[in-house]
Amino acid sequence: MKHAQASRSTTCSSKFRSTTLPNNIKYCAQCGSVVEEKIPSGETLLRAVCPSCHIIHYENPKIVAGSIPEWEDKILLCRRAIEPRLGLWTFPAGFMELGESTEEAAARETLEEAHAEINIHSLLGIFSLPHVSQVYVVYRAHLQNLNFKPGPESLDVQLVTLADIPWEHLAFPVIHESLTRYVKDIQGATAQTHSAVVPTQKPPSFYSS
Amino acid sequence: MKHAQASRSTTCSSKFRSTTLPNNIKYCAQCGSVVEEKIPSGETLLRAVCPSCHIIHYENPKIVAGSIPEWEDKILLCRRAIEPRLGLWTFPAGFMELGESTEEAAARETLEEAHAEINIHSLLGIFSLPHVSQVYVVYRAHLQNLNFKPGPESLDVQLVTLADIPWEHLAFPVIHESLTRYVKDIQGATAQTHSAVVPTQKPPSFYSS
Numbered sequence: 001m002k003h004a005q006a007s008r009s010t011t012c013s014s015k016f017r018s019t020t021l022p023n024n025i026k027y028c029a030q031c032g033s034v035v036e037e038k039i040p041s042g043e044t045l046l047r048a049v050c051p052s053c054h055i056i057h058y059e060n061p062k063i064v065a066g067s068i069p070e071w072e073d074k075i076l077l078c079r080r081a082i083e084p085r086l087g088l089w090t091f092p093a094g095f096m097e098l099g100e101s102t103e104e105a106a107a108r109e110t111l112e113e114a115h116a117e118i119n120i121h122s123l124l125g126i127f128s129l130p131h132v133s134q135v136y137v138v139y140r141a142h143l144q145n146l147n148f149k150p151g152p153e154s155l156d157v158q159l160v161t162l163a164d165i166p167w168e169h170l171a172f173p174v175i176h177e178s179l180t181r182y183v184k185d186i187q188g189a190t191a192q193t194h195s196a197v198v199p200t201q202k203p204p205s206f207y208s209s
Numbered sequence: 210m211k212h213a214q215a216s217r218s219t220t221c222s223s224k225f226r227s228t229t230l231p232n233n234i235k236y237c238a239q240c241g242s243v244v245e246e247k248i249p250s251g252e253t254l255l256r257a258v259c260p261s262c263h264i265i266h267y268e269n270p271k272i273v274a275g276s277i278p279e280w281e282d283k284i285l286l287c288r289r290a291i292e293p294r295l296g297l298w299t300f301p302a303g304f305m306e307l308g309e310s311t312e313e314a315a316a317r318e319t320l321e322e323a324h325a326e327i328n329i330h331s332l333l334g335i336f337s338l339p340h341v342s343q344v345y346v347v348y349r350a351h352l353q354n355l356n357f358k359p360g361p362e363s364l365d366v367q368l369v370t371l372a373d374i375p376w377e378h379l380a381f382p383v384i385h386e387s388l389t390r391y392v393k394d395i396q397g398a399t400a401q402t403h404s405a406v407v408p409t410q411k412p413p414s415f416y417s418s
Contacts, residue, residue: 027241029234029257029266034241042361045306048238057238060271061305063344096270097254101337101406102344123404126335126346128310135272135311137335137344139404152251193402195332195348197310 025057061133065105066093068182069118069143071159075182076143077166078113079156085171087155091178092116093136094153102137110141114157116148124182125194127174136198138178140191162186174198234266270342274314275302277391278327278352283368284391285352286375287322290364294380300387301325302345303362311346319350323366325357333391334403336383345407347387349400371395383407 028035028050035048040056048057068091069076077089092113096105103120110116118141127136143159150157160166162183170176177198185191237244237259244257249265257266277300278285286298301322305314312329319325327350336345352368359366369375371392379385386407394401 025238027236027238029236029238032236032241032243058304059307061307061309062269063272095267096344098268098270098342099339100270101339102335103337103404103406104339123335123402126311126332128312130308130310130313133307135305135346193332195312197312 024059028053028055029057030055061128061135063096063102063105064093064134064136065096065102065109065139066091066136066178067106067110067118067120067139067141068124068178069110069114069116069141071143071146074159074161075165076110076114076116076148076157076159078150078154079158080153080171081150081155082153088169088171089166090171090175091138093138093175096137103139106137106139106141111151113151113154114148115151116157117144118142119144122191123193124178124185125196127177127194128197129174130197131199136174136178140182233268237262237264238266239264268342270337270344272305272311272314273302273343273345274305274311274318274348275300275345275387276315276319276327276329276348276350277333277387278319278323278325278350280352280355280368283370284374285319285323285325285357285366285368287359287363288365288367289362289380290359291362296364297378297380298375299380299384300347302347302384305346312348315346315348315350320360322360322363323357324360325366326353327351328353331400332402333387333394334405336386336403337406338383338408339406340408345383345387349391 025035025048027033031050031053033050033052035057036051037046038049039046040049078092079089080086092110094109096102106120107118110118120139120141122140124138124140127138148157165179167176177196181194234244234257236242240259240262242259242261244266245260246255247258248255249258287301288298289295301319303318305311315329316327319327329348329350331349333347333349336347357366374388376385386405390403
């Protein structure tokens, strides 16, 4: 799923969270009135509130669901045909739609971007990107057959061995982080589920380990 | 974080996904124009598109982040002071905000709802609720001290043994599902991460939905 930038969540200042609105919402989506910025009763953050119909217009992080499709000792990667990062490599992933599960979203994106049919077998991890208010949910999957080919958002789709992952030509830090953890798990013959923040500067202090 | 219902994603028909808009967006949030329903170039689903400023207004599932705070052989549960399901029990959980990680959101919600300080130690699971376009991300955590007390969204906060979980007075099917898996893991001395869709095919009979 391709997303235009315009209606997306914008970056918040000051360690990502902000007490000011990201300024995406100027008019009420229900009645067209100019919204007010206020802190609703019982809340602590500024919201866009409609003075006419009193709707509070919340903005929340978006989920990107993806898969790492496996075939023997190889994984399937796509070369992006769209901006941002046109020409760089990623595993199939995209924005989750209303009415789907995360598994359905990952399988749909894999089909759309690589015409690849998969069986999801485990959850690699959940990766938060607070600077862009996105959360990646990444599954490990068995590629069902070799009938893959580029979808409209891909220039190329290739099976690559782990030794041939194009580390310096990956599209986003979260792709690099996910694949790094994936390769380490494979090499260590472990199958854990990760939960991490990307970029990984310092782990949050509330982790006990 | 309390959310008004009004600006939330609505239920989609036909196995949850729909080719019609959920009808949440009538006016452009950027310029106030009446939006059009159309399938943008390169996409497959109807979107709310502004004919004036050409913004595509995407709607996506929301993340609910929560924790199961552990103290010796007990876990911390909250009795809801707000609708829906006022008076019923849950672990601390709420809608993730822009600019947070899922771990930060879970810790914040736990502090807000139960004044409870936690150290997250592992990811219990990710639970998709496609019928309401929500995804729960639930962590296991160590409760740091016993200074908990009800926040404004809770009537009561209690440490309960697993034998005393009020199964027939839990607020939502996803709370039931998460705690069922949690208890099974504890009893089996396993620490796996779950990925599932809720409701499962047969929700407990005491749920109305």
